[in-house]
Amino acid sequence: MNLRLSADQEAFRRAVCELLCEDSVRDEVARTRRLPADDEPGLLEVYRRLGERGWLATNWPVEHGGLGSSIVEKAILTEQMIVHGIPDVVHTLSIDIVGLAIQRLGTEAQKSSLLPPLAAGRSVGCVLLTEPEIGSDLGGLSARAEPDGDGWRLYGRKVYSLKSQFADFALCAARTTESEVRFHGITVFIVPMRAPGVRVEPLWSMSDERFNEVVLSGIRMTPDDVLGDLDDGWQVLHDLLGIERTGIEFEAKARRLLDAVLDEAERAGSIKNSEYGELLVALDAEVRAGQLLAWQALGDMLDGELDDVRCAMAKWHTTETAKRISELGPEICGLTALLSARDDEAIPGWLLESAFRDAPGLTLASGTSEVMLSLIASAGLGLLS
Structure with missing residues (x-):
């Protein structure tokens, strides 16, 4: 492109x-x-x-x-x-x-x-996919929609949902039909988050962005609340996960982090260290490669296609790069890099400390790095067939 x-x-x-x-x-x-x-x-x-x-x-x-x-x-x-x-x-x-x-x-x-x-x-909209016992394996969903007249009653427990405390509605995956085919019988519902029967509780972590547990206790759904086709929610989820994996936001985060590290390394003089200098050049090349991958994935969508392998490559590369910059930043910039932005002695406008805490989540959200590599190996390279 x-x-x-x-x-x-x-x-x-x-x-x-x-x-x-x-x-x-x-x-x-x-x-x-x-x-x-x-x-x-x-x-x-x-x-x-x-x-x-x-x-x-x-x-x-x-x-x-x-x-x-x-x-x-x-x-x-x-x-x-x-x-x-x-x-x-x-x-x-x-x-x-x-x-x-x-x-x-x-x-x-x-x-x-x-x-x-x-x-x-x-x-605000959010998503309710992950469950306590299944993680990213959406074929094992236990949330269920029980028939109720011309609609359903929705029951289940979702975890690690971001921003659901602010959300007006959510896209929620639940099982509507039992099937021997694991990915059949799943339906995606549009759930009003402020309705009776929806409870949101925090799941605290090191991240600045709070995770939430959402419990659904019989909230009523109608056919008008179904996104896509009934029992074909896996296709909806497939498209939804592909949309998440273009890597655009992750490559931009990697660029911003690296620019912050470069500025501080230059101010502190560590950029003159030959070892760090070579490392920073290599990281810059990785960030640029991630940007190219992300924009190529975006180009596929612009052409009306969704290349699962390219999206997986972009998501894996950009998140692993951003995580690596977050981990190497304190080594390059010194211990002041780990001061919170709320600390009076922190570098003005500093963001690496927060990124350091958020870094593990980058390679977990929207599909883990391991899942991305498996998809690349199987669908892209034919290694696992």
């Missing part, structure tokens, strides 16, 4: 950059970084400002809150938000995963009611 931006796309990138560099946005970002350790940002004013311009979901149709542009403009926005330090998890979940799944697979009624508030930065 052609990796050079068009004149219009470059103008869009500059316009987004200008907005994200405004003092009010920088002040909001600084405030979120000073939040207490048990707090975290939800919807931000900058999301609403982006939404007002149709930029938050720029590739969606105008009637759904976007500008009708391509997924390239959407990727440009994602990169710029991360480069400028805008907290991105709510945005990634609501727009890049949940919203895009509804855009591709939802009914017209679902699109009309759910997408405009997401695109305007006034609503």
